[in-house]
Each structure stands twice: as C-alpha cells, then as structure tokens.
Amino acid sequence: MRAITKHYIDGAFVDSHGREVMDIVNPTYGQVIARVTLGDEEDARRAIAAAKRAFAGFGRTTKEERMEVLRSLHKAISARTGDLTKTMVEEYGGVVQFAALIVQAGADVFLSAEKALRELPLTRSWGKTTVTLEPVGVAGLISPWNANAFFLCMKLASAVAAGCTVVMKPSELSALQTRMWLECVHEAKLPKGVCNVVSGRGDVVGAELVRNRDVAKISFTGSAAVGRSIMREGAATMKRITLELGGKSPNILLDDADLKKAIPNAFIIGFLNSGQACVAGTRLLVPKSRLEEVKQAILDTLPAFPVGDPADPKTAVGPMVNQTQFQRVQSYIRKGIEEGAEVLAGGEGRPPGLKSGFFVKPTVFVNVTNDMTIAREEIFGPVLSVITYEDEEDAIRIANDTEYGLHAYVSGTDIQRARRVASRIQAGRVAINGMLDDQQAPFGGFKHSGVGREFGTFGIEAFLEPRAILE
Ligand code: NAD
DSSP states (O other): OEEEOEEEETTEEEEOSOOOEEEEEETTTTEEEEEEEOBOHHHHHHHHHHHHHHHHHHTTOOHHHHHHHHHHHHHHHHTTHHHHHHHHHHHHOOOHHHHHHHHHHHHHHHHHHHHHHHHSOSEEEETTEEEEEEEOSEEEEEOOSTTHHHHHHHHHHHHHHHTOEEEEEOOGGGHHHHHHHHHHHHHTTOOTTSEEEOOBOIIIIIHHHHHOTTOOEEEEESOHHHHHHHHHHHGGGTOEEEEEOOOOEEEEEOTTOOHHHHHHHHHHHHSGGGGOOTTOEEEEEEEGGGHHHHHHHHHHHGGGSOBSOTTSTTOSBOOOSSHHHHHHHHHHHHHHHHTTOEEEEOOSSOOTTOOSSSOOOOEEEESOOTTSHHHHSOOOSSEEEEEEESSHHHHHHHHHOSSOOSEEEEEOSOHHHHHHHHTTOOSSEEEESSOOOOTTSOBOOSGGGEESOBSHHHHHHTTEEEEEEEO
16 A cells, blocks of 8 residues: 655655545545545645745746756656556546646646747836836645646646746645656756645645735636635735636537537547546537437447546546546436436446446436536536537527636538637637647636636746836
8 A cells, every 4th residue: 555645845755744644546446545644734834935935046047047947847757757647547547548648748838838938028128117027926836636747737837937936735636646746846856945745635735825925826726616715715815816717618510510520529528538627528519400410420429439447548438536526427417317408328327347436427418408507517527418509699609608618619611610600709718620739828717717827928927927117
C-alpha cells in the first residue's frame, strides 16, 4: 500500500502537519490502492509563507529568466509523460488514450506559455508615461480531479510566466498523480518557494488560501457552487479571481451536416474523459427533419465507443471517478426517465459484464426538451441529450438558453453558415466541425461558466497588474 504523507513546500518534500488520512480508491476495481495524509490550515500557511518569501526575488525576474524556467518545466514533465499517464489511468480511471493526450498537452502548455510570454509586451510607454505589467503576488491555484496533470501544468505555467509564486491545492482525489507530477517539478530545480503544493480538503486548505491576506490571487477550476463561495469569501481580502467552472455545452448539427463525421464527433465531444469534462458537448441539437436519420446513426456508431477497462487502448468510456460520481450519474439518468425523456441507448445500472468499479452505461436520451433537468444541469458522465430544433434561429435560441457558456460546437458542410451560427453563441469557445484546441486561444466561460480566461497571453495577463509611472 502506497502512502503519500508529504507536501511540497519551499523546494522540499515535508511532513504533513495535518493528520487526517484518506483512502485512494482505484475506480476500475473499487479497491484501496493508497493512503494520503491531508494537510491542514497550518500546512497551507507554511506554504503561503514560503511563496511570499520567494516572491521577493521571483517577482523581479526578467522575461528571459522566466522563459528559461518554463523550458525546464517542459523538459521535466516531458521526461515522465508515460508514468503520469499510467497514474492517471490507475488513480481516476481516465481512459489511456485521453490520459496520454492530456498529459502531453500539460507538458506542451509550458512551451505555449513561453511563446505567449515572449510575445506579450510587459512595458508600454507614450509621452512621459510608462506602464509596466507587474505580477500580482502569491497566487493560490485550486484545481479539480478530472484532468489533474493538465490543470496543474496549465495554471503553474501562466502564473510562473507572469512572475507569481504559487501555492497549489489540487483535488484530494488526485494525490498519486500530484506526487508524481511534483517529482518532475522538483527535477526542474525552480528557485525554492516558487511552487508549493499542499494536498488537502477544499474547505480546509482551499479555504485558507481564499481567506489568507498574503494570497493576492485565486485561480480556481471546479464547480460553480464552490466558485461562488470563493468569490464571496475572497471579497474580504479583495482577491483577484479567475474562475473556470462548469458547462452544459450545445453541439449544433446544422441541417447540412455530414452525419458520417458529425455523429462520431458528437460522441468524442460528449463522452470526452468519460463525460467527466467541463467542455463535454452534452446537448446535441438536431434539426427536427433529420431526427430519425440521426437516431439510426447514433445506434450504428455507439458500439465504436465501448465502455470498459481504461487501460485498454480500445476503451472510449472508463469508470466514474468514485462512488459518489457513479451515484450522481445514475440519479440523473433516473431523473431523465421520470421527466419523460426516452432512453435510446444505455440507461440505469451497470454495463453488462462490469461488476466491480464505478462504471455507468454510456447513455443517449431522445425526446429531451431544453427545460428538463438533464438538459440544464451538468451531469459529468457519459450522458447525451438529443434535442430537436425547427430552424437555425431556433437552434441558436436553444443553444444559448442555458446558465452556462463555456464551450459550444457547430457541425455543418457550409462553412460560412457554420461560422455565422458560431458567432452568435454565448460561449467562451466555439469549435466548428470537431473537438479542437489551441493553447494560445483564450479559454473560459460566459455567464455561470466562470470569470476570466486562461491560456496564452490572456492566461498570463490574469496574473498581472498594470502600474503606470507618470513623470
Ligand atoms: P469542486 O468544485 O468540488 O472542487 C474543485 C476544487 O476546489 C478541489 O480541489 C476542491 O478540494 C476545492 N474546494 C472545494 N471546496 C472549496 C472551498 N470551500 N474553498 C476552496 N476550495 C475548495 O469540483 P470537482 O468535483 O473537483 O470538479 C468537477 C467540476 O469542475 C465540474 O463542475 C466541472 O465542470 C468543473 N471543471 C471546470 C473546468 C473548466 O476549465 N471550466 C475544467 C474541469 C472541471
């Protein structure tokens, strides 16, 4: 049995002051594989103090020095991508194909941040006025469990590029991944105290970061409920805040969409990370006139997205992260049926042959209306809702009729038309014809999906504060 008992503070692995021990359960088999000792407020305060000391020097480094740090981090993470992928599969059941991609994206994000930093002017002047963009100070980085390695890399990259020092509080469900990731960071030999990590509960370690007056900025990825509480609590110390929250993303199939491509894409987008993705396109908007055709295409395509062992490269959908998440998805499926949606595929219960672990059946609902619970709330599992629309205007109306606005997808053959529709969607990102990414493009949400943006120059600016000197 592995035991994670240390945090990473001031450039060293140190014993936890907090004594609470939590089991790490492998979601594929439902067995305890490790124990993690959770930090407490005192651990958080030690880490904040180390970050504050380090900021005195690191906050004054040059662009070139920070670009060098980003390159070292890229090198250190790249050296262990295989191990990180394996741990992600083991600890949270991420399917191996997805885990490998996301870990690689995590390594790459340091080079993307290096490029963005190179291009970002940190000084501007006119007349006798000079404006410099200054790092805000110590940043608290709080992240969820669903793509841990990536969020750790992405948040650290932007903060370090800006010249901030950090205290990170990853999800308590990610202790093994975090430990391996930290070994890489240690190899990168950052100045002591620039990157500190404390494992622990959100309402203990996370809450201390949010309330502590020595933390200037919180960058949070997680649920809207916790995001709201961070905004409220952070107000007392006037925190700068970035929130990356949930989504209920629409995927609009225009009436000229090629179903041979659009339906497999709808599954890639909808079942991404076994549906445990903030960007999952879980509302499939289909022209009424093509519903029967779409239903047939869904039934023909679904077998190509099998559920099972996440370590098997053929698997598309792995287990849910834990028992709570398993039950949450089951209850949404039940709710969908109760509210009158029709199960086209999947449904309640475990998939045949998968008796242990937290597996759910990949599920597609039809006869869904946009006011049903399954169309409004984030399920965070492999559950797709097919909603019909009358015409283009109606599709846009339904797509925007949501509290969220993180991501959207549009599929169609006429690219001009697809662009026109995309330009009217209230979402931070709209991808045309597939699941796409660009690490220089801003990422973040309209409406309840968040505040602020990450990635590229937008992500670095979120850790900077302009100072004007006038002579
Ligand atoms: P969560 O909100 O429960 O937890 C996220 C993090 O916040 C964890 O580290 C948790 O310990 C911490 N936390 C909890 N309570 C806190 C408090 N009071 N103060 C400070 N920190 C606290 O979310 P989760 O279940 O880990 O992740 C799933 C959610 O994250 C989904 O809603 C999903 O959409 C969202 N998410 C968003 C993005 C994005 O980029 N927009 C990406 C991934 C996940």
